[in-house]
Amino acid sequence: MFPLCPLTAAPEGVPLKVTLLAGGGLFKRRLADLGVVPGASITLVRAGCPLLLALGDSRFALGGGMAEKIFVVFSK
């Protein structure tokens, strides 16, 4: 189990859990509308900038500036 880390530092292909969105209102709102909320299970499909994220059956491309403000832990 690794400690809390930003999504930009997380490993690929491992189930992750969102724990913290460290940004402003609009940033949080935009992510939350897509389902990226504290507790959500996500997988990093492709690390890098931008990175590719899997959330359920959806895939999102996310810019680095946003990814570094999303904190995750290894789930289970």
Next chain:
Amino acid sequence: MATKVIALAGNPNTGKTSLFNALTGSRQKVGNWPGVTVERKEGRLSLDGREVSVVDLPGIYSVGASSVDEQIASDYLLAERPDLVLVVVDASNLERSLYLVVQLREMGLPLALALNMEDVASAQGVRIDAAALEERLGAAVVPTVACRGKGVAELRRRLPSLLGDLPSSEPLSVPYGPHLSPSLKRLSDLTAELAPLLGVSPELAAIRLAEGDGEALAALERVKNRWMIDRRLADERERVEGLLGYDLQTALIERRWAFVSALAAQVVRRDLLLGGRPALSDRIDRIVTHRLLGLPLFLAVSWGLFRATFFLGDPIAGRLVGAFVRFGRFLEALLERGSAPELLSRFVTDGLISGVGAVVVFFPHIFLLFAFIALLEDSGYMARGAFVMDRIMRMLGLHGKSFMPLLMGFGCNVPSIMATRILERPRDRMITLLILPFVSCSARLPIFLLFAGTFFGARAGTVIFSLYLLGLVVAVVAAKVLGGTLFAGESSQFVMELPPYHRPRPAVVLRGAWERGSLFLRKAGSFIFLSVLAVWFLASFPPGVEYASAESWIGRIGRSTAGLFAPAGFGFWQASVALLFGFLAKEVVVGALGTLFAAEGVGLAQVLPRYFSPLSAYAFMVMALLYVPCAAVVAAFRGETNSWKWTFFMILYTSFVAWTLAVAVYQIGRLSGIGFP
């Protein structure tokens, strides 16, 4: 009785546009690019002899104000109060779609669901209990496969009763849980005055405040007990933060998602053997989004399609030219035999045939280019293109999503200006809008083909390519300069959904190409026709002057402006007149030159070398590439920016850049002895 209105809402890529077409029979473009439906589209639907209006809203993930599209949709839903909101949901990804549905039901809007892409869902082993969903949401649910018209009849059958004058449905109340409910309750005690301003109940007003909704916070300025609400809001935020470790806004949205997930779990049955999103889609993504392979692959695909456009388009265009020439001769003979007045017969041969004919022949190229773009969009690959381009676009101070309008700009600047609406931040949009005119649209190609073909023979292809490249370089430099001066600041964050791949549907691709292509033809039919008419008129009058001579009206205009272009090597009146009319539409430059030089009695290929050297021909092409885009683009630009100030700025700065570079090319070429002056 007023016409009933159905609003069509839903996430991007749920087949909303397909359903709109299936219901109204309207012809519209369907693509995989998130947010392709950016304009407001309205259609008519006849239900049991009653006319119903259908409004297609932009694709959105939630109701709020975090993008232009969301703003349009929420303003419409709250202000216009349609009689029914038909939400198109993706059955293969129900949970995602349900978030918006729940939000809309919270607002108490009368809702019906089209459970679309039901075929894709079944293929993935997803079975949805429509009856259970209907009961839990308090909204009609109809499974559909809009792109094949399945379920549309059933939907039409149920719509009349849904549009009936029933009392509007009770708003759905989402259980916000023991942590948030007390906060919301305390807030709603204070929102009695605020709620009517938002057109919602006090409870919902409290939810929207807690959610940090821009509109709700703005309306707060106008209520008397604002300070009380502000204080309560601050208290509740602090309380929730202390309780949960994250803020009220996030907590609220998280609870709504929890409700949505639970709801989805109750109605969705998954066949685990078939399991979810097609693995193939992810496997393709492993390759096309690869760190090293992704970009070259995308550039190769773009380049290949671009080349194929000309490889396939040239022979067809060649045949069209032949047909046009024969048609012209036929008309000429006919007019001679009918002893028509000389003015009329000259109008037909000099004006119509040489002008319009030179334009219509480029339809094959434009049709093919749009077909290939539609192919990329419909397959889902275009979104991956934006993904792999993001890093490069960012280096240029742009946004990954800017690539799409820029690529479309090669076809025609008008739709690409419309396409900039996918950019959420005004800054990104303005920069993209301002550099788009430098992207060489297909209407500029006729000019390049004529001049490069005449002056550079075997190297024409390289010369044309260099011009496309020059347009891009100028666009990049302009983006850098604009981004560093007028629009200083960070480019906005990049978030984009990548839809699963699917096999492109020929009907969708062909329809998309036909619609955009025929738009060009219609432009060629009316706009260009009028401008050719104007050229001919100005060239034939005042009465008695030799056609297109320096004494004609057009010649006088040209002579007074020609001096301006002397430093660029084409300081004769015909060139400035042609450029002047290029403002009506760039392809008219060719038609105008044809008309203006028709008096010399030989084809353009023989006339042009009498006036241009290869060097000044190149300078002329640089000018034609970069100067003020055509009137249609200027009109679209004005429409999108809603500002005459920026429109005039764009006209002036493109003219300045074009003239400067044309002069630079000619002078540097002359001094270094490259040209043959």
